[in-house]
Amino acid sequence: MEIIKLERVGKVFETKGGKVHALKDINLSVKEGDIFGIIGLSGAGKSTLVRCINLLERPTTGKVIFKGKDLTQMREWELNRERRDISMIFQQFNLLMQRTALENICFPLEIAGVPKPKAVKRAKELLKVVDLEDRAMSYPSQLSGGQKQRVAIARALATNPKVLLCDEATSALDPKTTKAILQLLKDINEKFGITVIIITHEMNVIQQICHSVAIIDEGIIAEQGAVSEIFVSPKSEAAKRLVLPGGNRTEKFSGKRLIRIVFNGRSAYEPIIANMILACQAPVNIMYANTQSIEGESVGQMVLQLPLDDVEAGKLIGFLESKGVMFEEIEEVGADV
């Protein structure tokens, strides 16, 4: 069952310099209980998109359907009621600096009119969930970035939301802390069944926890689907930019006859390559190889350069096809990111 559906959502900002078309005809469908990633470069429209989901930003056109009802058609009071089911966390944590961790978590409960003792009890439970029981009385200035984000997550959960929107929630954190926060979001998704939407510009983040992903490029959804599928065969230019090797490389391989082979952890690709070279008596260059973990499964990719000679290249390709190896010809890899 889908919990959120965007239908033909467009957003135009009127600025002094003219109109900015931040979102164009966005169609998106998020299943209940999913961890859904939205990835794109800076300025692609990610924040605008996520703000349209809870109507912090009102779309210029289109529908935002939450649990089967169009939020854009609701009256203010009804919208406010539905919004309680959608929480948000941010890159800069947005904690109240004059309040302790515990008081920060109590804040949304106070606004909802929950009596203080009950709010404190709930806040303490949430501190346990985010593994910060011992920091209840700490002020944000006394906490690390990762701890601040944990408080922000606890605060976001206080009202028992159905959806948690995360706008670059790990972008201010180092890789190790990022991993821990992503694991926490995963635990929360599993334990409480909360649908999590992750906005990021990093493919690593998507690979670590998302099941589904949408790639946004200049206000358009370039591609969407299962993370594993898009990793194996990215179709759009935007997806290829994100998936193909090169994110952490500076040199560019280009030229003719590059093929990219994708394999999962269980397939024995190394003997296949070795056998291919033996069987075909033709040289290949291994330009790139790596293995990554996607949704807990290890997936690898390898870029080979085939000989320029058509007959030799044809033999190698024939060999791969005969072995049922998944591969595609590519033009170039190593785009600077």
Ligand SMILES: Nc1ncnc2c1ncn2[C@@H]1O[C@H](COP(=O)(O)OP(=O)(O)OP(=O)(O)O)[C@@H](O)[C@H]1O
């Ligand atoms: N309030 C606004 N008024 C005018 N233009 C805006 C406004 N908010 C966003 N934009 C424009 O809309 C486009 C998309 O911006 P948005 O903040 O959604 O991108 P983003 O993908 O979140 O980028 P980043 O990764 O840098 O956070 C940009 O061209 C931006 O300048």
Ligand SMILES: [Mg+2]
């Ligand atoms: Mg943004």
